Amino acid sequence: MSHDYGFFSFESKDEVLAKSKEFWNPGKTQFWIDEGVPLVIDRREGYFIYDMSGKRLIDTHLNGGTYNLGHRNPEVVSAIESAMTHFDIGNHHFPSLARTALAEALIAGAPPGLTKVVYGSGGGEAIDIALKTARHATQKRKIVSIVKAYHGHTGLAVATGDDRFSKLFLSEQPDDFPHVPFNDLAAMEEALVGRDVAAVIMETIPATYGFPLPNPGYLEAVKAMCERYDALYIADEVQTGLMRTGELWGISKHGISPDIMVTGKGISGGMYPISAVLVNEKAAGWLTEDGFGHISTFGGAEVGCIAALKSLEICSRPETRSMVHYISDLIGRGMRSIQDLYPDWFVGIRQNGVILGLEFADPQGAKFVMRRLYEHGVWAIFSTLDPRVLQFKPGLLLTPELCEELLDRAQVAIGLARDDVARAGRKAS
Ligand SMILES: Cc1ncc(COP(=O)(O)O)c(C=O)c1O
Structure with missing residues (x-):
């Protein structure tokens, strides 16, 4: 039976699998078959x-x-359809209607203290923005993450994660990106005590590590240590945000106001790639000093912002x-x-x-x-x-x-x- 998708067609699933190996990603295709x-x-x-x-x-x-609200959620689809009658991705060089509207909505629902939004096109880019922001604000290089962390595959993000991801591309950098065991406060303090750390990046519940839950008080104590040793606290809410924990942001359940918070995946209902970094005034300095400090053509694409406004509204009901x-x-x-x-x-x-x-x-x-x-x-x-x-x-x-x-x-x-x-x-x- 032939499969006709209008824009392309395949004779069979076997043909797709064979061509997937030939033209796309042989390793990944074979992995799932095996x-x-x-x-x-x-x-x-x-x-x-x-x-x-x-x-x-x-x-x-x-x-x-990504599909928290279901695949092709009808309300998100319809928002995008009507957005396309007026908007495209916009031009990231200029002040933008949809980027501004979404930024205001994100800040309205954010943990206290977060005041500005920077956009990316995916989670990894947003994590890189968060890490660059922390480095600028503190003028320090080191980023502490947990052992078996995963924050994406882009340039800086991949160095915060497990060797499983960084080694292949010679991207492990243990001096600038030390990893400490999860739920181990003594190890965290040892990493921070020299006051040479720009930020600690934590997922509120580390997903790729299998959702081990933070011990009661652990995240709160890490945040307090960050304050004590002049490091910023970055909350990666890419998987734990958007009502997954029963609160809009998982970190709010801990009463923590992060210096920087990252969201992606479900933010636009799985219909348009977009991600966002929310920063507080302590971290936001580069946006005034050099508004072109991070450039991303597709970051905060306006159609994506409209999808995100709708998804955020649904999540907040x-x-x-x-x-x-x-x-x-x-x-x-x-x-x-x-x-x-x-x-x-x-x-x-x-x-x-x-x-x-x-x-x-x-x-x-x-x-x-x-x-x-x-x-x-x-x-x-x-x-x-x-x-x-x-x-x-x-x-x-x-x-x-x-x-x-x-x-x-x-x-x-x-x-x-x-x-x-x-x-x-x-x-x-
Ligand atoms: C917690 C977390 N942070 C960041 C990322 C990176 O997001 P993306 O795949 O959109 O680059 C992921 C992706 O799985 C993630 O789970």
Whole structure:
């Protein structure tokens, strides 16, 4: 059966996979085939994605929250459609209608103290902007991040992350980018005590590390240390922001006002690439000193700003907040009862709102679960830097019926994955 998409067509899924290897990315294409997830996303709608074969999957990866509001959310689509009758990406050299409107809306909903917005086109660029901003404000170079951090793949961002990402491109720079263990305050203090650090960058819950939760008081103490040792605190809210934790920004739950906060992914409803960095007055100096200090043609593209205004408005609705609280309660309870069935295998649930890290008793456990979930119509991804843990991020607007269906499917898949691991004769970690 031929697949005609109007702008292009393919004879079969096999043809796409072959050409994907030939012209696009052989390593990535083969990786998913080998992992037992030979997915080529075709139709996408709400919280469903469809493989080219027609197979339907409930998406609980949502590209790290990019599709928090569902795929092709009708309100976001319609905002973009009408935006296109007047706007394009705009011209980043000039004052801009949509960039200004979105900046005002972002600041209105931001943690106290953040006063200005700088735009990027993706999360990595925004992290680079945040790090450059901190270096300018403090006139220091060093950036502290956690061991097994992930803040993107761009020039500076990649150096804050695990060697898994930086080494390939000779980008590890341990002198300027020291990494300290998560939840270890003594190590953090040791890194800061010399007062030569520009900023500490922290995800509020580190996603690629499998959502380990910060110990009570940890983030607050890191912020206090930053103040004590003249470093800025950068909150990476790319995955934890936009109502994922039941608050618009995860960091607000800790009562922390970061010096710099980064958002991306879900900010424009997965329909247009845009990211934003919110800065306080302490950090904002370069914007007055040299407004052309960071240049990005597509940063804050005006059509993207309009998509973001709509997404932000949806995320900020009281009914979205109550939906998130309802779903997190329902899914949390459901997961705990599945855990009761397999306590030796399903060994932990890390949860904050609709961010869940599901821990399994095998070093590669989440990969086994991912494969069985895929077979049973659910897409969720293992954590790259800790494959024991499955990232499970149900949508913010998931219906109660779909939550129940998701739990039913998860229960079956988790049970089967346990048998797979036992059959493979693997030892629990
Ligand atoms: C926490 C976090 N920060 C930054 C990024 C980088 O975003 P992007 O892929 O848009 O460059 C990601 C991407 O996954 C992320 O998860």
